Amino acid sequence: xxxxxxxxxxxxxxxxxxxxxxxxxxxxxxxxxxxxxxxxxxxxxxxxxxxxxxxxxxxxxxxxxxxxxxxxxxxxxxxxxxxxxxxxxxxxxxxxxxxxxxxxxxxxxxxxxxxxxxxxxxxxxxxxxxxxxxxxxxxxxxxxxxxxxxxxxxxxxxxxxxxxxxxxxxxxxxxxxxxxxxxxxxxxxxxxxxxxxxxxxxxxxxxxxxxxxxxxxxxxxxxxxxxxx
Amino acid sequence: xxxxxxxxxxxxxxxxxxxxxxxxxxxxxxxxxxxxxxxxxxxxxxxxxxxxxxxxxxxxxxxxxxxxxxxxxxxxxxxxxxxxxxxxxxxxxxxxxxxxxxxxxxxxxxxxxxxxxxxxxxxxxxxxxxxxxxxxxxxxxxxxxxxxxxxxxxxxxxxxxxxxxxxxxxxxxxxxxxxxxxxxxxxxxxxxxxxxxxxxxxxxxxxxxxxxxxxxxxxxxxxxxxxxx
DNA sequence: CAGTTCTCACCTAGGTGTAAAATT
DNA sequence: AATTTTACACCTAGGTGAGAACTG
Numbered sequence: 404x405x406x407x408x409x410x411x412x413x414x415x416x417x418x419x420x421x422x423x424x425x426x427x428x429x430x431x432x433x434x435x436x437x438x439x440x441x442x443x444x445x446x447x448x449x450x451x452x453x454x455x456x457x458x459x460x461x462x463x464x465x466x467x468x469x470x471x472x473x474x475x476x477x478x479x480x481x482x483x484x485x486x487x488x489x490x491x492x493x494x495x496x497x498x499x500x501x502x503x504x505x506x507x508x509x510x511x512x513x514x515x516x517x518x519x520x521x522x523x524x525x526x527x528x529x530x531x532x533x534x535x536x537x538x539x540x541x542x543x544x545x546x547x548x549x550x551x552x553x554x555x556x557x558x559x560x561x562x563x564x565x566x567x568x569x570x571x572x573x574x575x576x577x578x579x580x581x582x583x584x585x586x587x588x589x590x591x592x593x594x595x596x597x598x599x600x601x602x603x604x605x606x607x608x609x610x611x612x613x614x615x616x617x618x619x620x621x622x623x624x625x626x627x628x629x630x631x632x
Numbered sequence: 633x634x635x636x637x638x639x640x641x642x643x644x645x646x647x648x649x650x651x652x653x654x655x656x657x658x659x660x661x662x663x664x665x666x667x668x669x670x671x672x673x674x675x676x677x678x679x680x681x682x683x684x685x686x687x688x689x690x691x692x693x694x695x696x697x698x699x700x701x702x703x704x705x706x707x708x709x710x711x712x713x714x715x716x717x718x719x720x721x722x723x724x725x726x727x728x729x730x731x732x733x734x735x736x737x738x739x740x741x742x743x744x745x746x747x748x749x750x751x752x753x754x755x756x757x758x759x760x761x762x763x764x765x766x767x768x769x770x771x772x773x774x775x776x777x778x779x780x781x782x783x784x785x786x787x788x789x790x791x792x793x794x795x796x797x798x799x800x801x802x803x804x805x806x807x808x809x810x811x812x813x814x815x816x817x818x819x820x821x822x823x824x825x826x827x828x829x830x831x832x833x834x835x836x837x838x839x840x841x842x843x844x845x846x847x848x849x850x851x852x853x854x855x856x857x858x859x860x861x
Numbered sequence: 862c863a864g865t866t867c868t869c870a871c872c873t874a875g876g877t878g879t880a881a882a883a884t885t
Numbered sequence: 886a887a888t889t890t891t892a893c894a895c896c897t898a899g900g901t902g903a904g905a906a907c908t909g
Contacts, residue, residue: 405900436863485865498864513742542865543902550902559900562871634876665887714889727888771889772878779878788876791895 404481405557408536410506411475415468420511422464422519423476426456427483427494430501430537437545444539451497454487458507459494460519465511485542496540504538506531633710634786637765639735640704644697649740651693651748652705655685656712656723659730659766666774673768680726683716687736688723689748694740714771725769733767735760 408425415421429450436447461476484493496502509520509528520526544550554560637654644650658679665676690705711722718724725731738749738757749755773779783789 554902557901558873560871560902561873563902783878786877787897789878789896792878 404478404483405553408478408481408504408506409475410531412468412471412508415471415508417467417469417472419468420465420513421468421471422507422509422511423461423466423471424464424507424509424520424523425459425461425478425481425504426507427496427502427504428456429453429497430503433501435499435501435539439545442546447499450500454495454497457492457494458521458523459492464519483540485540498540498542501537501539503532503534504536506533633707633712634782637707637710637733637735638704639760641697641700641737644700644737646696646698646701648697649694649742650697650700651736651738651740652690652695652700653693653736653738653749653752654688654690654707654710654733655736656725656731656733657685658682658726659732662730664728664730664768668774671775676728679729683724683726686721686723687750687752688721693748712769714769727769727771730766730768732761732763733765735762 410423432450433446434448434450435444437443438445459478459481461478462480463476466474466476482491482493483496485496485498486493487495489495507523507528507530509523509526512526520528523530544553554563639652661679662675663677663679664673666672667674688707688710690707691709692705695703695705711720712725713722714725714727715722716724736752736757736759738752738755741755749757752759773782783792
């Protein structure tokens with residue numbers, strides 16, 4: 404998942420241990436399509452049947468509250484796929500659907516010897532949602548600005564830098580390019596908020612028009628560029 | 633460290649958790665040199681002052697006894713160096729000295745929240761030593777057979793395959809090449825033995841003449857080829 | 862034809878021994 | 886003269902988007 408989701412915590416018990424988990428849930432029952440000439444997403448029908456959200460455990464878990472207060476937890480290894488048969492633990496999503504990533508922190512029960520929680524309902528936990536991280540999953544980029552932004556910010560795409568693909572958007576300039584996603588964020592960056600938050604029912608669609616993310620079989624998927632620090 | 637050290641365990645408590653650790657200790661107070669014309673190691677004086685042995689914790693630790701009874705623990709990520717200032721956690725050794733790797737299994741104390749043991753003396757543990765894994769650290773290979781063996785068995789050295797560097801050793805043939813190290817093992821493969829084992833005082837030197845291992849600043853080091861399964 | 866999958870060139874990142882250079 | 890360090894070519898391994906091929 405690139406750009407990477409990053410979170411930090413305060414107020415935890417220093418000597419307790421915690422798992423940090425992430426899952427991705429559907430935002431609405433709609434399927435979307437991209438209107439190229441209007442540069443915006445439109446509703447294109449009802450959603451496909453939702454998939455059971457896989458719980459992704461951060462690879463450093465569990466960490467003590469003391470450790471979590473000092474270091475940032477980064478989900479740089481998270482991968483997304485549309486392959487329903489995936490067995491490598493990637494997050495499975497439907498293309499052209501709108502999604503919300505969620506962060507869960509789970510207090511470890513010292514009695515159990517095992518490898519982290521499998522059902523949140525069974526655990527002492529708290530869930531955080533950042534509505535500005537909502538995205539639409541795609542298998543191919545619909546918007547040249549997203550492509551450009553990713554090429555310019557991901558070292559693995561260096562081979563495509565200096566491209567002059569941009570035509571109608573060229574006047575935006577490189578500077579505004581970098582901050583484009585954050586300008587279009589549905590909500591300002593703020594302190595942590597508990598879930599559930601009232602999901603913005605409609606209307607953010609237009610604001611989210613440049614939030615599109617790459618979803619491909621067994622491949623990495625792009626997400627919210629800006630961290631959650 | 634290539635070839636990789638691999639260990640498996642039996643007889644552990646299924647529900648307890650254990651750390652698996654490795655360290656490398658000096659075998660004797662000698663420095664060695666390689667007599668090229670005789671193809672054997674000779675004593676070349678007294679050892680340099682010994683270095684405090686770093687304890688390397690296996691990255692999957694801790695694991696339950698149940699997990700350890702099923703899976704092999706592989707130290708493929710272990711790295712050795714002669715850089716005294718190393719801060720990346722590599723094992724620090726003196727070149728041209730003889731070394732013995734040791735495997736430690738430490739029962740986890742469920743009460744403590746932290747990240748694994750730092751002093752073996754403070755922990756419930758058991759140490760295992762495989763005398764056939766003794767090696768001499770080097771910064772450059774002294775023996776062409778070692779070079780050839782590594783080139784033929786390490787995927788990262790593929791670019792040097794099919795070389796016809798071997799002259800005096802050529803008659804050995806590829807087949808015997810592969811088994812050369814094991815033929816020269818100081819002891820037969822056997823069941824686990826507790827430490828300390830009586831270190832073979834002298835006499836194994838000649839048997840160990842082909843056990844030389846690559847030691848380089850911030851670089852990987854070659855070790856015992858054959859696993860400990 | 863919109864959307865998905867596949868193959869490819871082009872990168873990052875890092876593990877190899879070689880040979881020359883530097884060190885002792 | 887023996888040993889260590891450095892620069893380098895050549896690999897593995899895998900993350901990129903482009904564009905062709907495929908699918909329904």
